[in-house]
Amino acid sequence: MTSIILVVATRLIFPLMLMFSLFLLLRGHDAPGGGFVGGLMAASAFALFAFATSVTRARDALRRSTFRLIGVGLLFAFISGLPGLFAGSPFLTAMWTSAEVPVIGKLSSVLLFDTGVLLVVVGVTLTIVFAMAEADEEEEE
Amino acid sequence: MLPILIPFLMAILSIINWGNRVLHRFLALAGSVGLLFAALALLTTVSEQGILSSNTGDWPAPFGIVLVADLPGAIMVLMAAIVGLAVLVYSTASLDEARERFGYYPLILILLMGMCGAFLTGDLFNLYVWFEIMLIASFALLALGGSRAQLEGSVKYFALNLLVSAFFLTGIGFLYGMTGSLNMAALAQALRAAGPEQPVTTVAIFFMIAFGIKAAMFPLYFWLPASYHTPPVAVSAIFAGLLTKVGVYAMIRMFTLLFVQDTAWTHGLLLVGAALTMLSGVLGAVARREIRRILSFNIISHIGYIVLGLALYRPLALAGAWLYLIHHVIVMATLFLVSGIVQRVGGSFRLARLGGLYQRHPGLALLFLLPALALSGVPPLSGFWPKLVLLQAMLQDGLWLLAAIALLVSLLTLFSMMRIWVGAFWSQAPAGVVTPAPMASVERRMLYGPVLALLALTIAISVFSGPAFELTQRAAEQLLNPQQYIVAVLGESP
Amino acid sequence: MEVALAIVIGALYAAGLYMMLRRSMVKLIAGLVLLGYASNLLIFVVSRLTRASPPLVPEGAHSVAEPFADPVPQALILTAIVIGFGLQAFALVLVRRAFQAVNSDDLDQVTASDRPDLQA
Numbered sequence: 001m002t003s004i005i006l007v008v009a010t011r012l013i014f015p016l017m018l019m020f021s022l023f024l025l026l027r028g029h030d031a032p033g034g035g036f037v038g039g040l041m042a043a044s045a046f047a048l049f050a051f052a053t054s055v056t057r058a059r060d061a062l063r064r065s066t067f068r069l070i071g072v073g074l075l076f077a078f079i080s081g082l083p084g085l086f087a088g089s090p091f092l093t094a095m096w097t098s099a100e101v102p103v104i105g106k107l108s109s110v111l112l113f114d115t116g117v118l119l120v121v122v123g124v125t126l127t128i129v130f131a132m133a134e135a136d137e138e139e140e141e
Numbered sequence: 142m143l144p145i146l147i148p149f150l151m152a153i154l155s156i157i158n159w160g161n162r163v164l165h166r167f168l169a170l171a172g173s174v175g176l177l178f179a180a181l182a183l184l185t186t187v188s189e190q191g192i193l194s195s196n197t198g199d200w201p202a203p204f205g206i207v208l209v210a211d212l213p214g215a216i217m218v219l220m221a222a223i224v225g226l227a228v229l230v231y232s233t234a235s236l237d238e239a240r241e242r243f244g245y246y247p248l249i250l251i252l253l254m255g256m257c258g259a260f261l262t263g264d265l266f267n268l269y270v271w272f273e274i275m276l277i278a279s280f281a282l283l284a285l286g287g288s289r290a291q292l293e294g295s296v297k298y299f300a301l302n303l304l305v306s307a308f309f310l311t312g313i314g315f316l317y318g319m320t321g322s323l324n325m326a327a328l329a330q331a332l333r334a335a336g337p338e339q340p341v342t343t344v345a346i347f348f349m350i351a352f353g354i355k356a357a358m359f360p361l362y363f364w365l366p367a368s369y370h371t372p373p374v375a376v377s378a379i380f381a382g383l384l385t386k387v388g389v390y391a392m393i394r395m396f397t398l399l400f401v402q403d404t405a406w407t408h409g410l411l412l413v414g415a416a417l418t419m420l421s422g423v424l425g426a427v428a429r430r431e432i433r434r435i436l437s438f439n440i441i442s443h444i445g446y447i448v449l450g451l452a453l454y455r456p457l458a459l460a461g462a463w464l465y466l467i468h469h470v471i472v473m474a475t476l477f478l479v480s481g482i483v484q485r486v487g488g489s490f491r492l493a494r495l496g497g498l499y500q501r502h503p504g505l506a507l508l509f510l511l512p513a514l515a516l517s518g519v520p521p522l523s524g525f526w527p528k529l530v531l532l533q534a535m536l537q538d539g540l541w542l543l544a545a546i547a548l549l550v551s552l553l554t555l556f557s558m559m560r561i562w563v564g565a566f567w568s569q570a571p572a573g574v575v576t577p578a579p580m581a582s583v584e585r586r587m588l589y590g591p592v593l594a595l596l597a598l599t600i601a602i603s604v605f606s607g608p609a610f611e612l613t614q615r616a617a618e619q620l621l622n623p624q625q626y627i628v629a630v631l632g633e634s635p
Numbered sequence: 636m637e638v639a640l641a642i643v644i645g646a647l648y649a650a651g652l653y654m655m656l657r658r659s660m661v662k663l664i665a666g667l668v669l670l671g672y673a674s675n676l677l678i679f680v681v682s683r684l685t686r687a688s689p690p691l692v693p694e695g696a697h698s699v700a701e702p703f704a705d706p707v708p709q710a711l712i713l714t715a716i717v718i719g720f721g722l723q724a725f726a727l728v729l730v731r732r733a734f735q736a737v738n739s740d741d742l743d744q745v746t747a748s749d750r751p752d753l754q755a
Contacts, residue, residue: 036717067244128724135731266711273718277725284729289736296733299726300655300663306722307651307670310715314678317708 010052017045025118026111035114039121046122047129055133058126066127073119080112166233169246173226176253180222184215188612192619192629194263207324207630209263212616213463217260217390220470223598224382225253227591231478232375234587235485243285249379252278259387263630265316265323268391269309272355276302279384282376283368294368301364305354312347319344326630329398329623345400345407352395355388358448359418362441366425369440370433370490374481377433381440382474386466389444393451393462397620404454411452416543419445419550426557432480432490432565435557436473439516442550443469446531449547453534459617461530464610468515468523468602475512475595482588483509483565499566506566508592513562515599517555523602526610640680647673659740660733664726671719675712682708 025038050058062069187193192211210218229249255275262268280302284295317323319339320331332341354361365385369377400407422442429435447469450462480490486502487495499506515522528551535544602609619625647669654666682705737744 124721128728131728132731266714270714270718273722277721280725280729284732292729292733292736295729296660299729300667303667303722303726304655304670306719307667307674310671310674311677313711314674314681314708317678317711318681321705323707323711 006052010048014045014049017041017048021045021118025114035117036121038114039118040125042118043122043125043129046126050130050133055130059130062126066123066130069119069123070127071123073116073121073123076116076119077113078116080110080116165244165246169229169250170226170233172250173222173229173253176257177219177222177226180215180219180257183210184212184219186210187212187215188615192625194630206267207263207326208261209325209626209630210261211619211626211629212612213390213393213620214260216463216467216612216616217386218257220386220467221253221256221260221383223595224379224470224474225249227474227478227595228375228379228382230587231378231481231591232373234584235373235375235481245282245285248278248282248285252282252379256383256387260390263325265313265325265328269306269313272309272387272391273306275384275387276306279380283372283380285372285376288371291371294371297364298368301354301361305351308347308351308354312344312351315340315344315347324630325394325398326623326627329627330631332399332402341400342403342407345396345403348395348400349392349407349410352388352392353414355385356392356444356448357385357388357418357441358414358444359421359441362418362422362444365441366434366437369437370431374433374477374484378474378477378481381436381477382470385440385444386470389447389466392448393459393620396451397454397459398623398626408452408454411448412543415445415448415452416546417445418442418448420546423550423553423557427553427560429557430491430564432483432495432561433477435561436476436480439554439557440473442554443473443516445550446528446547449543450531450534453531453538453540455534455538456614456617456621457537458531458534459620460610460614461527461534463613463616464530464606465524465527467609467613468527468599471595471598471602472512472516472524475592475599476509476516478588478592478595479505479509479512482592485588487565495565506562508589508596509566510562511596512599513558514555515603517558518551519555521603523599523606526603526606530610637680640676644673644676644680647676658742660730660742661740663742664723664730667726668719668723671715671723675715675719678708678712678715682706 021038021041024041025035046058046062049061059065064072187210192209194207194209229246232245232249252275255271255278258271259268259275262271280295280299283298284292313323316328319341320328322328322331350361354364357365369380372380396407396411419442422438422440422445426435426438426442429438443465447462447465450458450465453459482505483495484490486505489495511522515524518524518528528547532544532547535547651666651669651673654662654669657663657666734740
């Protein structure tokens with residue numbers, strides 16, 4: 001079922017897709033992009049990897065369990081709301097630091113929130129894709 | 142803010158540590174205790190200082206998403222916290238390992254978070270989002286474990302709730318097209334100013350159908366008795382106590398704050414719907430022979446009472462309805478939890494297979510009898526007072542027929558509850574029944590503890606019905622005077 | 636354009652309802668998905684249909700130049716699509732599991748919750 005073309009192409013495309021997902025995340029504030037599309041892009045990279053090899057290999061490549069990704073992502077989003085709370089404004093008020101960081105631009109609670117979104121999207125999408133793909137693999141055996 | 146954030150944080154932490162049962166239990170209990178305190182604090186602040194509002198992300202009111210805490214909302218948050226805590230304690234003893242491992246506790250926490258969000262939001266679309274959060278958690282809870290009956294119940298529940306989402310979204314689309322805002326306070330102003338050429342009532346019907354399905358009103362309740370008796374008891378209890386009430390709450394919000402242009406028609410329709418809900422629900426209950434299904438049908442018939450209070454649309458009736466809501470949340474959760482204990486000691490939910498429990502467990506019999514009588518409205522228990530108030534309101538409006546129906550429904554409720562009493566407790570045990578192993582003392586404490594606590598609350602409401610009624614009267618006043626709400630959200634200058 | 640979209644939305648609602656009334660579980664889900672699309676499109680039309688005029692305030696002006704597309708409904712649709720995506724994914728898994736349990740796609744066979752003899 002796995003074709004050699006798909007395997008080789010995946011080897012090339014997989015890192016590119018991950019980098020593109022990071023690029024989408026970082027440019028998201030002022031241009032089309034952001035955590036959600038970035039997450040979908042990263043998730044499709046892993047899904048492609050799973051189709052080319054196997055779900056087990058893809059899970060290994062992800063290193064962390066998908067649930068943990070969801071949890072950490074939510075935690076990021078949660079933390080990003082706190083600075084506003086400490087500064088006396090309501091929850092989730094957007095805050096920027098004044099320091100410029102190369103490539104990323106100004107660090108902000110918004111970026112943290114978007115990173116959280118990315119992780120959650122990757123986690124949720126892959127949980128579903130892996131669960132369905134695993135059920136298929138079992139049936140084939 | 143806190144009532145939403147605490148369960149959220151705990152749910153996050155438990156998702157990170159997926160599969161760790163002991164930690165999950167601990168986090169869930171800590172979360173619900175924290176929620177309880179936050180809810181108490183919120184209720185006292187709101188009742189002393191009036192309506193609170195907070196703009197998330199510091200976007201000003203009509204544009205950003207607003208969280209508003211007024212008395213009705215704060216009361217419901219407290220109810221959610223109480224029932225949530227009771228159910229969580231109960232489930233530590235009654236749940237099997239597989240369910241606990243598959244994220245039962247984080248799901249309950251997310252469910253609680255969704256409810257608190259729905260009770261506190263001041264934005265229509267945000268309400269939709271909280272509803273969906275609740276839905277996803279409840280779907281997963283319903284399907285978790287995956288016996289055939291459970292999966293089928295989930296399919297029915299799922300299909301109808303997706304339909305609700307479509308209706309709700311369509312209604313939101315129309316409303317936004319008409320007014321250009323989704324902030325409930327701004328909507329309330331815009332809709333009051335809307336001319337007769339605007340199809341406000343049509344949109345109102347969209348929302349009525351959406352929340353009617355949610356709240357299990359006639360003729361849209363068929364999903365409820367098909368699904369509520371399938372999951373584990375702890376899940377049934379939290380669904381029965383709270384989930385339908387969120388629908389009722391949203392309905393009351395919509396039809397006091399937003400859709401009051403043509404009360405003769407919309408509220409008249411609600412009145413008829415409520416009466417039919419009461420009747421058909423209780424007739425269903427009388428016809429059943431399984432404890433949890435009888436209780437499911439009783440939920441429906443008593444939703445009718447609450448909607449009736451809304452439909453009468455006068456301060457007395459709304460106050461009664463709100464008191465009824467409080468009473469019903471607690472009593473229904475208690476009854477479902479008791480039914481779980483009955484199943485544990487008697488081995489079945491079906492009346493034909495039960496019997497003789499009174500001899501073996503007289504304490505349990507009393508635990509069942511008290512909330513059952515409270516549910517049917519036997520004085521002086523907690524169900525009696527709101528019924529009295531509602532009856533008074535009906536008679537003031539000269540609705541004799543309706544009052545007669547309400548009384549008849551109470552009587553039939555009593556009949557259906559007594560049937561459980563006779564079948565499970567009073568009668569002789571049928572031959573050949575295997576008695577399950579007796580409970581260990583820890584299990585006993587975890588199962589009986591929450592039931593006793595909830596029962597104590599019921600009795601407290603019965604005894605202190607005066608202060609409780611005053612509180613709900615103030616809540617009803619806030620509901621009927623949306624000006625307060627609008628000022629709190631949008632500021633002084635309208 | 637509005638008229639065309641109105642017809643499309645109406646057709647989507649009709650198709651969704653028709654699919655929901657079939658007896659197959661998969662068609663039920665497909666119908667619900669169509670209904671969701673229909674309501675999303677409805678909200679989209681509410682935001683006014685304009686081409687290439689984003690709601691940005693031009694240099695030196697105080698308000699947005701007319702006609703512009705209202706961005707709020709588009710944000711709403713985005714949220715609704717994301718939620719819908721999650722729900723539909725769950726629905727597919729659920730229907731699959733239900734199919735394995737019932738061994739049939741026919742909704743008329745989905746009666747176990749009303750029959751005590753099939754319950755554990």
